[in-house]
Amino acid sequence: MRLIFKQIKAPLGVGVMNRIKQLFEEKKNILSIYYTAGYPNTGDTIRIAEALEKSGADMLEIGFPYSDPVADGPVIQASSKQSLDQGMTLKLLFEQLKDLRKSVTIPVLLMGYVNPVLQFGVENFCKACAEVGVDGCIVPDLPMVEYEEFYKGCFEEHNLSNVFLITPQTAEERIHKIDGLTNGFIYLLSSSATTGKNLEVGDTTETYFSRIQNMKLKNPAMIGFGISDKQTFDKACSYANGAIIGTAFVKAIADGNIEENVDDFMKQFKP
Amino acid sequence: MKYKVNEKGYYGDFGGAYIPEMLYPNVEELRQNYLKIIDDADFQKEFHQLLRDYVGRPSPLYLAKRYSERFGANIFLKREDLNHTGAHKINNTVGQILLAEKLGKKRIIAETGAGQHGVATATVCALRNLECVIYMGEVDIERQAPNVARMKMLGAKVVPASSGSKTLKDATNEAMRDWINNPVDTHYIIGSVVGPHPYPDMVAIFQSIISEETKKQLLEQTGSEQPDYVLACVGGGSNAMGMFYHFMDDEDVKLIAVEAAGKGVSSGLSAATTYLGKEGVLHGSRSILMQTADGQVVEPHSVSAGLDYPGIGPQHAHLFKTGRGQYVSITDEESLDAGLLCTQLEGIIPAIESAHALAYLEKMEFKGGENVVVCLSGRGDKDLDTYIKYFNL
Numbered sequence: 001m002r003l004i005f006k007q008i009k010a011p012l013g014v015g016v017m018n019r020i021k022q023l024f025e026e027k028k029n030i031l032s033i034y035y036t037a038g039y040p041n042t043g044d045t046i047r048i049a050e051a052l053e054k055s056g057a058d059m060l061e062i063g064f065p066y067s068d069p070v071a072d073g074p075v076i077q078a079s080s081k082q083s084l085d086q087g088m089t090l091k092l093l094f095e096q097l098k099d100l101r102k103s104v105t106i107p108v109l110l111m112g113y114v115n116p117v118l119q120f121g122v123e124n125f126c127k128a129c130a131e132v133g134v135d136g137c138i139v140p141d142l143p144m145v146e147y148e149e150f151y152k153g154c155f156e157e158h159n160l161s162n163v164f165l166i167t168p169q170t171a172e173e174r175i176h177k178i179d180g181l182t183n184g185f186i187y188l189l190s191s192s193a194t195t196g197k198n199l200e201v202g203d204t205t206e207t208y209f210s211r212i213q214n215m216k217l218k219n220p221a222m223i224g225f226g227i228s229d230k231q232t233f234d235k236a237c238s239y240a241n242g243a244i245i246g247t248a249f250v251k252a253i254a255d256g257n258i259e260e261n262v263d264d265f266m267k268q269f270k271p
Numbered sequence: 272m273k274y275k276v277n278e279k280g281y282y283g284d285f286g287g288a289y290i291p292e293m294l295y296p297n298v299e300e301l302r303q304n305y306l307k308i309i310d311d312a313d314f315q316k317e318f319h320q321l322l323r324d325y326v327g328r329p330s331p332l333y334l335a336k337r338y339s340e341r342f343g344a345n346i347f348l349k350r351e352d353l354n355h356t357g358a359h360k361i362n363n364t365v366g367q368i369l370l371a372e373k374l375g376k377k378r379i380i381a382e383t384g385a386g387q388h389g390v391a392t393a394t395v396c397a398l399r400n401l402e403c404v405i406y407m408g409e410v411d412i413e414r415q416a417p418n419v420a421r422m423k424m425l426g427a428k429v430v431p432a433s434s435g436s437k438t439l440k441d442a443t444n445e446a447m448r449d450w451i452n453n454p455v456d457t458h459y460i461i462g463s464v465v466g467p468h469p470y471p472d473m474v475a476i477f478q479s480i481i482s483e484e485t486k487k488q489l490l491e492q493t494g495s496e497q498p499d500y501v502l503a504c505v506g507g508g509s510n511a512m513g514m515f516y517h518f519m520d521d522e523d524v525k526l527i528a529v530e531a532a533g534k535g536v537s538s539g540l541s542a543a544t545t546y547l548g549k550e551g552v553l554h555g556s557r558s559i560l561m562q563t564a565d566g567q568v569v570e571p572h573s574v575s576a577g578l579d580y581p582g583i584g585p586q587h588a589h590l591f592k593t594g595r596g597q598y599v600s601i602t603d604e605e606s607l608d609a610g611l612l613c614t615q616l617e618g619i620i621p622a623i624e625s626a627h628a629l630a631y632l633e634k635m636e637f638k639g640g641e642n643v644v645v646c647l648s649g650r651g652d653k654d655l656d657t658y659i660k661y662f663n664l
Contacts, residue, residue, distance in 0.1 A: 067435065067567040068553060070447040071291040077434055089565040114289055115552045119566030140291040141552070145279075165292040169454055174295075192293045192454040 019107040019135045020161050020184045023058060024220040030242025031233065031269055032059035032222060033249050034111065036079040037096070038088030039065075040256045045096045047258050049104045055266035057106065061138060061244065062097075064090050064112035071140045073196030075247045090120045094128045101133035109163065109184075111138040122151055126158040136161030136184045144174075148181060161185075167192045168208040172215070179217040186219050188212060188240055190226045196247035199226030201235055209239035230268040274519045274586065274595060280468030283592060285559075285585035288467035289552045293451040297459075298555075300374065302469045308373045309366070309476060321365050322480065325398070326355045328362075330481075332488035332644070337616040344637040345493070348619070348647045349485055351510060358622065358649030359478060359510045360391035364460055366477035368395040371458035378402045378457040382432075382446040384411055384439030384506070385576035385624070386418025387649060388462030393427035403427040406445040408438035411576055418653055436570040439506075439580050443554050463507025464584030467555030471512075471584045478513025485644055486517055493642055500635070502527045503646035504627040505598070506542070506578035508587040510648035515596065525597065527635075528587060529627045531573035532600035542571035543600040544583045545591050553581070558588040574603035574657060575623035577649070601630040607661045609633070610651060622649030623657060 023030060033052050037045045049060055065080035065088055072080070093110075100108065110129065117125050117139060129137065137160055142151065147162060155162050161184025166175055169192055178186060188209070190199050201209075212221060223236035224244035236243035252265040280286050280302070288298055308314055322328040331350045338346040351359035364381075371379060379401050383389030389405040396403035405422055409431045412419055422429050435441040443465075450459045464471040464478070486496040501518055503511035505528040518524040533541035541547060548559040553568055560582035561569040573579045583591075590596035601609075606623055609630035614620045621629060625648045632645070651658065658664065 068440065068444050070444050070554075071293065071451065073448075074434070081435070084567060091565065113552075115562070115568075116566035118551055119549075119562065119564065141289045141555070143288055143290070146287065146289070167293050167296075167454075169296040170292060171296075189293065193452050194293075194448045197452075 018159055018161060018184070020059070023107050024185065024241060027058060028241065029237040030058040030222065031056070032061055032242060032244040033057045034061040034063060034244060034246030035250055035253065036063040036065055036076060036083050037093045038083035038086060039079040039250070040082065040254055042083070042086045042088060044258055045093065046100065046103070048253065048262065049100065049108070051259050051262035052266070053104050053106050055263050056269060057266065058242065059107045059109070061109045061111045061246070064093050064110055064116060066113040066116055069113060071194055073194040073247060075196050075250055079250050090116050094132060097132040097134070107135045108133070109136040109138055110134055114139050114142045122154055126154045126160055129160055130158035134160070136163055138163045138187060140165055144178065144181060152181070163187050165189055168204065175212070175215065175217070179219055182219055184219065185241065186217060186221045187244070188221045188223045190223055190236070193225055195225055197226050198228065199232045199236065213239060233269065274590060276468065276472045276586070282586045282589035284550070285557050285588040286468050286471065287557050288555060289557065290467045290555045291451065293454065294447070294467070297450060297454055298467050304374065305370065305469050305473050308370050314369060314373070318366055318369055322362065326361050326365060327353060328480065329484040329488070330354055332485055332492065334492065335617050338632070341616065342632050342635070342637060343639050344641040344643050346632065347489070347498070347642065347644045348617070349481060349514065349644055351481065351646060351648045352619070352621065352625070352650035356387070356391050356394050357652060358387045358391070359481060359513060359646070360388045360462060361394065362480055362513065363462065363474050363477040363509060364388070364391040364395045367458070367460045367473070368399050368401070371401070371460070372399065374458060376456060376458035378404070378453065379460055380404045380406065380446050380449050380457055381460045381462060382406045382439065382442040383462065384408070384442065384579055385653060386411065386415040386422070387577060387653070389427070389429070390418050390421050390425070392460050392462070393422040393425035396427060397425045404449065405429050406432050406442040406449065408432045408436070408442045410437040411439065411442070415576060415653060439576070440568065447554070463509040464512045464586060465507040465554055465556065465558070465582060471556065471586055474509055475512040475516055475586060478509050479516035481510065481513035481646065482515065482517035485514070489642065489644070497521060498524060498644045499641040500525045500527060500643045501646070502529060502628045502631060502643065504529045504578060504624045504648060505583055505587060506531070506580045506624065507582070508584040510646050512584060512586060514644070514646040515590070519590070519595065522595070526590065526595065527631060528590070528596050528598045529631045530598060530600040531575055531578035531606070531627055532602045533572040533574070535602055536600055540572035542573040542578050542580065544581065545598040546600060548582070556585045558582050558585040559591065575606065575627065577622070577624040578627065599631055599634070601627045605630040607658065610658060611662060619647065620651035621647055622651050623654045625649055
């Protein structure tokens with residue numbers, strides 16, 4: 001706790017140990033949970049983060065909703081729409097996260113599409129992330145070349161990790177390039193799919209996971225898309241540093257009994 | 272070549288390929304191959320043969336006498352409405368289906384708004400015996416029933432897009448999701464000059480046949496291949512880009528792009544993107560789009576389903592920003608009135624999309640004798656219900 005408190009106080013950018021990096025150094029089989037900010041109710045964003053940390057999640061990915069989420073399946077789309085209809089904006093999200101680090105110590109990433117970031121302003125976005133204690137971002141439709149040219153400097157200045165996705169179709173050369181550009185982890189998609197499909201580890205998926213393992217990348221890898229429960233989580237952990245659950249969790253909290261639902265959902269992962 | 276795409280996939284500040292990694296291999300495959308394939312002599316031969324024998328090109332450039340008298344200028348109509356399937360959309364689908372075959376794809380997907388692009392895609396899929404899935408907004412399925420039936424007859428599976436506003440924008444999202452889930456065997460035939468690079472350029476190249484022919488036809492009919500004005504309607508902007516393409520670098524030719532004002536640009540029910548929009552990213556490219564301060568895409572409105580889109584292609588954004596093109600808008604009512612006028616003066620029932628371009632003639636001032644080309648992008652059969660309701664026919 002004290003160590004983390006110190007990090008926040010340290011000058012931005014220089015000599016700060018990013019929470020993500022620290023987590024991967026200290027722990028195996030990392031469980032990261034995705035949820036949509038402002039869903040099921042606008043005021044739930046922080047409550048969910050606190051409940052998740054309390055019940056054992058290692059890392060959080062908070063989705064900032066977008067009207068046209070092309071990489072997402074129906075469940076996350078619907079949660080995004082509901083959140084937007086209820087008035088969620090990126091500005092409001094940063095207000096909600098103002099005291100994030102008073103109660104949440106695990107790494108937090110923001111995940112969303114590039115257009116809201118552009119309208120907020122890249123510089124302002126990075127600054128706001130750093131101010132509230134966000135450790136990294138996942139922006140699936142931000143291309144690598146754009147990131148390198150226009151975003152990287154700003155992200156690094158604010159000590160933000162930018163996480164890239166790779167799929168079974170991503171060429172080896174490109175994976176190495178991604179590995180060189182990022183400093184958090186690599187988001188390994190179990191297959192080329194939108195979110196909310198089931199993980200099926202057939203021979204080809206296994207070959208792909210092993211291929212990535214054998215590439216000896218400098219960054220750790222997390223498997224995402226298709227992980228829904230303890231069983232799929234464990235399977236994913238045998239190939240990577242951990243895994244990310246999104247759709248299944250978003251479904252589990254739909255009725256608004258946050259603490260109870262989070263606890264119920266997370267029970268299966270307790271040793 | 273000032274207005275064409277650069278090697279990074281940009282038109283000035285606009286364009287690029289803002290796509291999730293899942294789409295990268297597909298789009299990259301296309302980027303590396305599209306020019307090579309299109310420039311190939313065999314491809315060109317087959318493409319032009321199909322355009323001639325199947326689509327019915329060249330489409331006539333018709334000097335509309337009574338229109339000309341009314342406006343005091345030589346008004347030429349580029350008759351894309353006479354193409355097989357009734358609109359310019361088929362130019363692009365013929366090109367892309369041949370390209371998909373060269374890439375070894377077995378399955379075709381497409382989005383559609385009014386249903387014209389869906390029909391044009393289903394048509395070429397029937398022609399080349401390829402599996403075809405069309406995404407169409409639930410709302411559009413209801414208001415364009417005949418086109419849905421045509422697609423089904425042609426053997427396509429029509430999948431309703433039930434997310435968001437249930438119109439073209441959402442059909443495009445669904446098609447992109449399909450492509451993400453079927454990355455290897457599927458080609459996505461985007462119907463307009465939108466989407467990630469190289470789509471805007473590729474679709475513009477296939478549609479550029481419109482201005483290529485127009486130049487030749489003008490030379491034959493007027494002794495000069497250079498008109499004073501060219502006009503076209505803009506939703507995503509494919510017929511306009513086809514109409515502008517070979518005139519872009521000739522700064523003496525004025526380019527007028529007509530957007531749909533819907534119920535009026537300030538009414539909250541509009542699709543006048545350049546007037547209401549800001550720079551942003553939608554459907555894989557950086558362009559101008561209608562959005563909230565928070566960057567959420569705003570639902571557009573137009574009586575014409577084909578113009579009911581919250582963005583414009585990146586090349587249009589570039590023409591707009593540089594001032595090379597003049598972007599104007601026409602309301603629902605103005606377009607319907609213009610549709611009736613065209614029917615009564617020239618015996619041509621235009622698509623309501625094209626009627627937007629025709630309507631702008633009323634707002635122009637001519638000295639007399641100017642040569643004006645209007646792209647009559649489609650025929651109005653599909654819009655009869657709307658005309659019937661509006662005019663109590």
